[in-house]
Amino acid sequence: MSENIVDIRDLYVNFNIYEGVTRVLNGVNFRVAKGEKVGLIGEAGCGKTTTVKSIMNILQIPPAEIVGGEIYLEGLDVLKMGQRDLQMMRRKTVSMIFQDPTSALNPVFKVGDQIGDIINYNQLALGNKISKQEIHEKTVQVLKEVQMPDPERIMNSYPIQLSGGMRQRICIAMALVSATNLLIADEPGTNLDVTIQDQVLRLLGDLVRDRGTSIILISHALGAVKGLVDRVYVMYAGSMVEAAKTEDLFSDPLHPYTKALFEAVPKLTGGGIPMGISGRIPNYLSPPTGCRFNPRCPHAKPECREKSPPFYQVGDGHEVACYLYGGQ
Amino acid sequence: MNIKKYVAYRLLSSFFVLFGLSLLIFSLSRLVPGDPARLALGPMAPQWAVDKLRAQLHLDEPIYIQYIYWVTNVFRGNLGQSLVTRRGVFSDIVEFFPATFELVIFSVILSTSLAILLGVTSGKYANSLWDNIVRITSYVGIAIPSFVWAIMSVFIFGYLLRWFPTLGRLSSGALMPPKVTGLLLIDSLIAGKLDVFRDAFYHMILPGTSLVISRLAQEARITRASVVENLHKDYIMAARSFGIPERTITLKYLLKPSLIPTVAVMGMDIAGSMGGSFIVETIFNWPGLGRYGMSAMLSNDINAIVGVVMLIGVFFAFMNILVDLITAYLDPRIMMKLRSG
Amino acid sequence: MNTELMKERWKRNWYKFSANPLSILGLAVVLAIILIAIFADFFAPYPEHAFVFVDFKNAKKPPSWQNLCGTDMAGRDILSRIFFGFRYSLVMAVSVLSVATPPGVLLGLIAGYMRDTWVDTIVMRVADVFLSVPSMVLALAVCSMLEPTLYNAMLAVTVMWWPWYTRLVYGAASSIKNEYFVQAAEVTGASTFHILFGEIFPNCLSTIFTKMTLDVGWVILIGSTLSFVGLGAQPPTPDLGTMVSDGSKYIPAQWWISLFPALFIVIIILGFNLLGDGVRDMLAGD
Numbered sequence: 015m016s017e018n019i020v021d022i023r024d025l026y027v028n029f030n031i032y033e034g035v036t037r038v039l040n041g042v043n044f045r046v047a048k049g050e051k052v053g054l055i056g057e058a059g060c061g062k063t064t065t066v067k068s069i070m071n072i073l074q075i076p077p078a079e080i081v082g083g084e085i086y087l088e089g090l091d092v093l094k095m096g097q098r099d100l101q102m103m104r105r106k107t108v109s110m111i112f113q114d115p116t117s118a119l120n121p122v123f124k125v126g127d128q129i130g131d132i133i134n135y136n137q138l139a140l141g142n143k144i145s146k147q148e149i150h151e152k153t154v155q156v157l158k159e160v161q162m163p164d165p166e167r168i169m170n171s172y173p174i175q176l177s178g179g180m181r182q183r184i185c186i187a188m189a190l191v192s193a194t195n196l197l198i199a200d201e202p203g204t205n206l207d208v209t210i211q212d213q214v215l216r217l218l219g220d221l222v223r224d225r226g227t228s229i230i231l232i233s234h235a236l237g238a239v240k241g242l243v244d245r246v247y248v249m250y251a252g253s254m255v256e257a258a259k260t261e262d263l264f265s266d267p268l269h270p271y272t273k274a275l276f277e278a279v280p281k282l283t284g285g286g287i288p289m290g291i292s293g294r295i296p297n298y299l300s301p302p303t304g305c306r307f308n309p310r311c312p313h314a315k316p317e318c319r320e321k322s323p324p325f326y327q328v329g330d331g332h333e334v335a336c337y338l339y340g341g342q
Numbered sequence: 343m344n345i346k347k348y349v350a351y352r353l354l355s356s357f358f359v360l361f362g363l364s365l366l367i368f369s370l371s372r373l374v375p376g377d378p379a380r381l382a383l384g385p386m387a388p389q390w391a392v393d394k395l396r397a398q399l400h401l402d403e404p405i406y407i408q409y410i411y412w413v414t415n416v417f418r419g420n421l422g423q424s425l426v427t428r429r430g431v432f433s434d435i436v437e438f439f440p441a442t443f444e445l446v447i448f449s450v451i452l453s454t455s456l457a458i459l460l461g462v463t464s465g466k467y468a469n470s471l472w473d474n475i476v477r478i479t480s481y482v483g484i485a486i487p488s489f490v491w492a493i494m495s496v497f498i499f500g501y502l503l504r505w506f507p508t509l510g511r512l513s514s515g516a517l518m519p520p521k522v523t524g525l526l527l528i529d530s531l532i533a534g535k536l537d538v539f540r541d542a543f544y545h546m547i548l549p550g551t552s553l554v555i556s557r558l559a560q561e562a563r564i565t566r567a568s569v570v571e572n573l574h575k576d577y578i579m580a581a582r583s584f585g586i587p588e589r590t591i592t593l594k595y596l597l598k599p600s601l602i603p604t605v606a607v608m609g610m611d612i613a614g615s616m617g618g619s620f621i622v623e624t625i626f627n628w629p630g631l632g633r634y635g636m637s638a639m640l641s642n643d644i645n646a647i648v649g650v651v652m653l654i655g656v657f658f659a660f661m662n663i664l665v666d667l668i669t670a671y672l673d674p675r676i677m678m679k680l681r682s683g
Numbered sequence: 684m685n686t687e688l689m690k691e692r693w694k695r696n697w698y699k700f701s702a703n704p705l706s707i708l709g710l711a712v713v714l715a716i717i718l719i720a721i722f723a724d725f726f727a728p729y730p731e732h733a734f735v736f737v738d739f740k741n742a743k744k745p746p747s748w749q750n751l752c753g754t755d756m757a758g759r760d761i762l763s764r765i766f767f768g769f770r771y772s773l774v775m776a777v778s779v780l781s782v783a784t785p786p787g788v789l790l791g792l793i794a795g796y797m798r799d800t801w802v803d804t805i806v807m808r809v810a811d812v813f814l815s816v817p818s819m820v821l822a823l824a825v826c827s828m829l830e831p832t833l834y835n836a837m838l839a840v841t842v843m844w845w846p847w848y849t850r851l852v853y854g855a856a857s858s859i860k861n862e863y864f865v866q867a868a869e870v871t872g873a874s875t876f877h878i879l880f881g882e883i884f885p886n887c888l889s890t891i892f893t894k895m896t897l898d899v900g901w902v903i904l905i906g907s908t909l910s911f912v913g914l915g916a917q918p919p920t921p922d923l924g925t926m927v928s929d930g931s932k933y934i935p936a937q938w939w940i941s942l943f944p945a946l947f948i949v950i951i952i953l954g955f956n957l958l959g960d961g962v963r964d965m966l967a968g969d
Binding site for chain 3: 358360361362363366368369371374375448481482484485486487488489490493494497501502543613614615616617618620621624635636639642646651654655658659
Binding site: 070072074101102103104105106109112114117118119120121122123130132135136139170174175188192234 | 418574575576577579580581582583584585587592595598599602671673674675678
């Protein structure tokens with residue numbers, strides 16, 4: 015446990031909205047070891063962002079409500095942390111690269127100012143006092159690292175003056191100066207052109223490789239994840255259904271959902287246009303009992319409807335939450 | 343299109359609009375029934391005196407000739423003579439303008455500061471008791487016409503509680519400080535006369551609040567709405583995720599984007615209050631442009647009416663351009679739009 | 684079948700409207716005012732006091748059970764006069780809005796549709812001229828030059844009110860005209876008349892209607908200010924603004940003569956503002 019930088023156990027999160035209570039996270043189990051690069055894949059709306067936001071405890075509470083489970087970050091219980099400790103944690107341990115770089119940047123402040131503030135508080139958390147000159151230098155340095163041309167000019171620009179790809183890189187830069195231990199990248203580049211997205215992911219890969227930082231990479235693009243991470247979690251409707259080393263997962267998917275997911279991806283090598291997965295993602299207001307995939311699963315058994323299956327170990331580091339792989 | 347071109351375009355545009363305004367107000371003042379000359383001299387005056395005044399004012403000539411006389415005079419700095427004060431309208435305006443300017447600026451600055459305080463606190467703590475109090479009070483505040491507040495505040499604060507004086511800029515018998523700007527608050531500070539400063543300040547409270555009470559409520563509402571909207575924006579959550587302290591977030595990252603609509607409204611409130619001053623100054627006997635303009639209108643003092651309306655029009659146009667420039671400066675997104683024409 | 688759709692529509696609108704209890708309050712206040720205004724003879728305790736009536740024995744009496752708001756300097760019951768006064772406020776609002784809106788909207792439609800032509804420039808510049816001074820100034824100027832009557836006050840306010848609608852509709856029309864359904868109508872040879880009134884105008888309706896309901900409060904505010912200054916309805920007409928002005932001479936001793944009319948002015952404006960907000964919430968996102 016002490017080698018894990020992130021350890022989420024049985025996390026249950028509800029959202030209290032106008033129509034009722036949505037049970038968004040349904041017993042999430044998630045681990046990231048120190049220095050490990052972990053991917054998190056799943057359909058839009060399955061709870062990926064909610065899971066990682068709870069690691070940093072930046073969920074909007076209300077309407078969100080954490081109703082059960084534990085989250086450990088570097089061995090410390092995040093949910094029991096005081097304001098001060100949470101702030102420290104956000105300033106030096108973990109940082110997040112947001113999905114939409116346009117909305118994540120404050121439109122009325124210069125980019126350099128925003129990065130500068132983050133550097134300042136990061137250094138304070140590390141116990142260093144830092145001068146304006148040094149902040150300036152560090153800003154230029156990190157902008158160079160994310161391959162921004164002409165850092166001085168960029169620093170004096172407002173977000174509106176930059177392109178989408180540049181804004182994404184600014185967000186990466188911000189995350190880099192804010193934390194050294196864990197980086198959470200929430201679908202970086204999804205809103206951008208595919209070629210830009212590719213650049214962004216490559217950049218991320220290079221940066222992470224050089225620093226030895228742990229990283230959680232969220233994506234709903236399977237191919238993007240493949241080249242970058244050591245281990246992958248597959249998520250469906252609020253809980254993890256499968257976890258394995260990257261090669262193992264892609265070569266030998268076990269969970270019925272994962273199998274269906276991979277089959278649904280069109281292959282360039284032919285085979286016709288695949289069928290999607292039949293059925294729909296559940297309504298979180300009244301989700302199915304037991305394993306949430308059971309209405310759509312071709313192998314569903316009565317016990318699947320009664321209780322959610324735990325993770326069963328199958329082989330080296332390969333876990334599946336499915337009764338097909340473990341007795342009742 | 344850069345800033346200089348934009349400003350030039352706006353100035354030219356305003357010039358044409360003001361030209362149109364001058365046509366409008368000039369025709370209105372000359373074409374109404376009644377004889378301004380007779381009204382000015384009174385029913386007892388002999389007809390030849392009235393006729394002489396009429397000739398002086400070119401009242402019997404075709405209207406476009408009258409207008410040409412007026413325009414050429416304006417370019418010479420001559421706005422004609424007031425039929426009431428018997429002095430040049432221009433000098434009247436110069437004399438009365440500072441009092442109104444001081445009242446308006448003082449009141450709007452005060453009201454906007456208060457509005458920001460109320461709006462930010464009630465927005466940040468939305469749906470709390472404080473928020474509900476502020477919201478209900480601002481609903482009521484918007485519905486209070488300035489004359490109603492004037493009467494009620496004179497009654498409550500002037501007579502019942504005797505907190506504030508109700509007439510004029512200074513207590514009778516008080517000496518005015520040597521005139522530097524014409525703004526009593528500043529002049530008294532320059533002359534070092536703190537008791538005069540205090541006296542002038544107190545005299546401004548009731549007329550000032552009457553002038554801006556409903557605008558204060560509106561500004562608070564707008565600020566609150568803006569804060570509530572921005573509070574849930576991603577960039578605030580992002581700032582929090584990087585460990586930026588709450589205080590910095592509220593006072594820097596939330597405040598600046600939220601205040602942009604407020605600043606715009608504040609500018610327009612300064613301009614709009616020039617209109618409200620007509621009523622408020624008359625009620626409080628405040629020796630400003632509003633009182634002058636009101637009495638000019640009630641006595642059909644045609645030159646004064648045109649002079650005052652034109653001045654207000656110029657001020658309004660200037661304010662409009664200034665507000666647009668300031669908003670663009672504060673919000674780079676607007677600046678981008680301006681630049682692209 | 685069509686009525687079913689309409690019923691659904693109204694149910695949905697009512698749901699949105701009633702979400703805010705303040706809107707319901709506004710609606711209640713406005714309905715009460717309208718009712719009282721129409722049936723003032725019935726609601727007023729002393730309907731004969733409304734106009735010309737003198738009873739100096741009972742003049743300047745403070746509020747009591749016989750006269751809930753006291754009596755004024757001529758001995759008239761103030762509450763009754765206030766009730767009759769509602770009529771003038773409502774008449775002002777209704778007349779101004781019904782007269783100023785159609786030309787304002789029409790000009791805005793034309794200018795917006797013919798954007799970037801000389802028509803646009805002329806119409807909008809003329810509107811700009813009327814908007815180049817604060818509304819109060821123009822209203823006062825026009826009003827002071829005419830004989831002080833309620834009719835002339837309404838005229839003055841109408842004159843400076845129409846450009847707001849022109850601007851509003853101009854903005855709406857110039858963006859709507861780029862929509863596909865308008866271009867389709869143009870291509871199929873529809874007449875300009877049809878495009879303006881059949882295609883563009885219906886899409887502006889909710890914006891216009893929202894503004895109209897929000898404007899009622901403002902018109903009443905300006906109207907009462909004009910009569911306060913003496914430029915509107917003249918005594919003995921029981922106009923609320925005039926009543927405040929008449930009573931101001933008797934402050935502080937007989938404070939009720941001014942205060943109650945003033946209070947009711949605020950109540951009327953508040954009621955219409957709350958109602959207007961509710962209508963805006965109801966029509967938003969349609």
